[in-house]
Amino acid sequence: MSTTADLLKGAAELFPDEVVTQAHVRHLDLPQGAGKFALITLDNGLDHTKPTTFGPQSLANLDAAIDQVEKEAAEGGIVGVGVTGKPFIFAVGADLKGLEVLKRHEDAVAIGKGGHDVFKRLASLAVPTFAYYNGAAMGGGVEVGLHCTYRTVSRALPAFSLPEVFLGLVPGWGGCTLLPNIVGADRAVSVIIENSLNQNKQLKSQQVFDLGIADAIFDGADFLEQSLIWTASVLKGTTEVVRAEVDRGEAWDRAVERGRFIADGKVHGAAPAAYRALDIIAQAKNGDLRQGFDAEDQALADLIMSGELRSGIYAFNLVQKRGKRPAGAPDKSLARPVTKVGVVGAGLMASQLALLFARRLEVPVVLTDIDQERVDKGVGYVHGEIDKLLGKGRINQDKANRLKGLVSGSLDKAAAFGDADFVIEAVFEEMGVKQQVFAEVEAVVPETAILATNTSSLSVSEMASKLKHPERVVGFHFFNPVAILPLLEIVRGERTDDAALATAFAVAKSLKKTAVLVKDAPAFVVNRILTRFMGEIQNVIDEGTPVETAEKAVEPLGLPMSPLVLLELVGPAIGLHVSETLAAAFPDRFKVSPNLAAVVKAGKRGFYVYDSGKPELDPEVAALLVQGDTALTEEQVRARVLDAVAQEIGLMLDEGVVAEAQDIDLCLITGAGWPFHLGGLTPYLDREGISERVNGKRFLTQGVASIPA
Numbered sequence: 001m002s003t004t005a006d007l008l009k010g011a012a013e014l015f016p017d018e019v020v021t022q023a024h025v026r027h028l029d030l031p032q033g034a035g036k037f038a039l040i041t042l043d044n045g046l047d048h049t050k051p052t053t054f055g056p057q058s059l060a061n062l063d064a065a066i067d068q069v070e071k072e073a074a075e076g077g078i079v080g081v082g083v084t085g086k087p088f089i090f091a092v093g094a095d096l097k098g099l100e101v102l103k104r105h106e107d108a109v110a111i112g113k114g115g116h117d118v119f120k121r122l123a124s125l126a127v128p129t130f131a132y133y134n135g136a137a138m139g140g141g142v143e144v145g146l147h148c149t150y151r152t153v154s155r156a157l158p159a160f161s162l163p164e165v166f167l168g169l170v171p172g173w174g175g176c177t178l179l180p181n182i183v184g185a186d187r188a189v190s191v192i193i194e195n196s197l198n199q200n201k202q203l204k205s206q207q208v209f210d211l212g213i214a215d216a217i218f219d220g221a222d223f224l225e226q227s228l229i230w231t232a233s234v235l236k237g238t239t240e241v242v243r244a245e246v247d248r249g250e251a252w253d254r255a256v257e258r259g260r261f262i263a264d265g266k267v268h269g270a271a272p273a274a275y276r277a278l279d280i281i282a283q284a285k286n287g288d289l290r291q292g293f294d295a296e297d298q299a300l301a302d303l304i305m306s307g308e309l310r311s312g313i314y315a316f317n318l319v320q321k322r323g324k325r326p327a328g329a330p331d332k333s334l335a336r337p338v339t340k341v342g343v344v345g346a347g348l349m350a351s352q353l354a355l356l357f358a359r360r361l362e363v364p365v366v367l368t369d370i371d372q373e374r375v376d377k378g379v380g381y382v383h384g385e386i387d388k389l390l391g392k393g394r395i396n397q398d399k400a401n402r403l404k405g406l407v408s409g410s411l412d413k414a415a416a417f418g419d420a421d422f423v424i425e426a427v428f429e430e431m432g433v434k435q436q437v438f439a440e441v442e443a444v445v446p447e448t449a450i451l452a453t454n455t456s457s458l459s460v461s462e463m464a465s466k467l468k469h470p471e472r473v474v475g476f477h478f479f480n481p482v483a484i485l486p487l488l489e490i491v492r493g494e495r496t497d498d499a500a501l502a503t504a505f506a507v508a509k510s511l512k513k514t515a516v517l518v519k520d521a522p523a524f525v526v527n528r529i530l531t532r533f534m535g536e537i538q539n540v541i542d543e544g545t546p547v548e549t550a551e552k553a554v555e556p557l558g559l560p561m562s563p564l565v566l567l568e569l570v571g572p573a574i575g576l577h578v579s580e581t582l583a584a585a586f587p588d589r590f591k592v593s594p595n596l597a598a599v600v601k602a603g604k605r606g607f608y609v610y611d612s613g614k615p616e617l618d619p620e621v622a623a624l625l626v627q628g629d630t631a632l633t634e635e636q637v638r639a640r641v642l643d644a645v646a647q648e649i650g651l652m653l654d655e656g657v658v659a660e661a662q663d664i665d666l667c668l669i670t671g672a673g674w675p676f677h678l679g680g681l682t683p684y685l686d687r688e689g690i691s692e693r694v695n696g697k698r699f700l701t702q703g704v705a706s707i708p709a
Helices: 004-014 056-074 096-100 105-124 140-146 175-183 185-197 205-210 223-236 250-267 273-286 289-304 307-320 348-361 372-391 397-406 413-417 431-442 460-464 498-510 526-543 547-552 563-570 572-585 594-601 619-624 634-655 661-672 682-687 690-695
Strands: 022-030 035-043 080-085 089-091 129-133 136-138 150-154 216-218 341-344 365-368 407-409 422-425 450-453 473-478 487-492 514-519
Touching: 004 056, 004 105, 022 056, 022 223, 035 056, 035 223, 056 105, 080 089, 080 140, 080 223, 089 129, 089 140, 096 105, 096 307, 105 140, 105 289, 129 140, 129 223, 136 140, 140 175, 150 205, 150 223, 175 185, 175 273, 175 289, 185 250, 185 273, 205 216, 216 223, 250 273, 273 289, 289 307, 307 661, 307 682, 341 348, 341 413, 341 431, 348 365, 348 372, 348 397, 348 407, 348 473, 348 498, 365 372, 365 413, 372 397, 372 407, 397 407, 413 431, 422 431, 431 450, 431 460, 450 460, 450 498, 460 473, 473 498, 487 498, 487 661, 498 514, 514 661, 526 547, 526 563, 526 572, 526 594, 526 634, 526 661, 547 563, 547 634, 563 572, 572 594, 594 619, 634 661, 634 682, 634 690, 661 682, 682 690
Parallel strands: 035 080, 080 129, 089 136, 129 150, 150 216, 341 365, 341 422, 365 407, 422 450, 450 473, 487 514
Antiparallel strands: 022 035, 473 487
């Protein structure tokens, strides 16, 4: 029979690069004469930018610390044990790098069992145990506290979550079993399922307390001191901790059903993690912790060995690492300072950009347009959005006044842009119009000013071709809604110089956007892939496949919305325009759908009406559709769509549109809301064998977003 120490030793040998967390034990006398207390501090010896994690050696260190305090507790030397973290960080869970290297199911079981065996010792000590959530706590960091008798939380805590389902795992060190038994199933479902699938939403400290996860909340400045005073009063019996009774009746079952409804709405059955977590929560109703922990071990191991988890970790690393260090970006020292921004246009997109620049850069922003009414409307929109932020308490009155003061409008481009460092156009998507706008702007801006275009599909090089200084023109393509989608495609034209490019990347960073360097190719990355994807859906509808069949065909991917709902969000007219651009560039692979053209001509906003609350084909659109007599099955549609996309990505990589397949995935995740459990798209195409069938090779080497060979 393997001991915990054996399990952890074996796991540590598989993971020699672990950043090891120490578990320091110190003793102190509690206030009010409550007795001697042992405090375990989790600390990896690095500053708060390198959060504390639990790899196998780190778990072994905590196990050794518990050995020590267990002996002291049994001998009556201490009255309690506390666990806390280094400044600003409690602990953020399992070390994901360790999971990536696992190749065998039994090694994955050891990781789950090792965590359980260590953490549950905190619940079986001869004295009460206390978790002091002093800083960021996620995953296993939250779970180690759930095994303690009592918990306190700091008001300064920046983030608290069980994000495992978001990544393709379950909270497997006690979370699925303990949390519903502490706060009830409904609240547990909110934290484990709903928040995770809602882009890994974090809890604030007050919510941690209000949910009943923490028994007390204290200010950050003297958090540990106040926690120890509270601990003393609990141990002396002067403070009684009262928790709401957990409803183990129908309310528990309803909570699990609510979780399944949320999971179906988000991943459509395409990713297993949420459903495995819900099965364990359902089972936890009987309060049998050992049974729950065993179920967590199995679920954790199964999911660690799944493609979805590897894709989830890959996606997480893309966003957290590659997204912060864009491939191919020039030296940042070449970037020019930006002290004033000009926006050409005052429509909705231009106004969203003006708001973003004002909020993030906090420099003057001036909008221009063809008449005063449009300018006033654009400035009014920005001011109105600032008032909404004020109303929600996101900013104070002083900040609101300052931001409003930064945003103005003018009909005179010379007056507006004469001292601007960065001017972005967001006018009608037509080459002649954009060339004329840039000619007018170039005549009045300083020689060092950068000219940016928010074009979604037109050639940046052609746009700059008639200017005296084409080297300062750069593509700066945002995604709608601007405030929500993080992606910014930065496009290098044929003559764009390094200074312009470096400035664009510096501005993107200030805007808190994920910037990806893209070659000046038709429709760049996201729109090209989505247009090929949507184009094949449109093609099969035109040929005779029922709309419902075409839509349902891609449901197994678990996309955030169906293709035709996405078309509605983008706008059929924009979709048509991009398909026309791509059909002109690549007529052998892209064509313009006559049915889509008819929908746009009729002024329809989409294919659906929502009279019943759910999407139904608009009868007026149905009357417009002219279809052939070739109806495909869902499987045939799906194969055709995915083959087409695999081909397009292969061609884009051959053309050097981006540096690597990783950039394609980063663009889809941050610009199109593509699910983390797919890892973007290329891991899915690899996993399903589509890449090799279409292109003769995988997009990613074995072991990247997949189990190592």
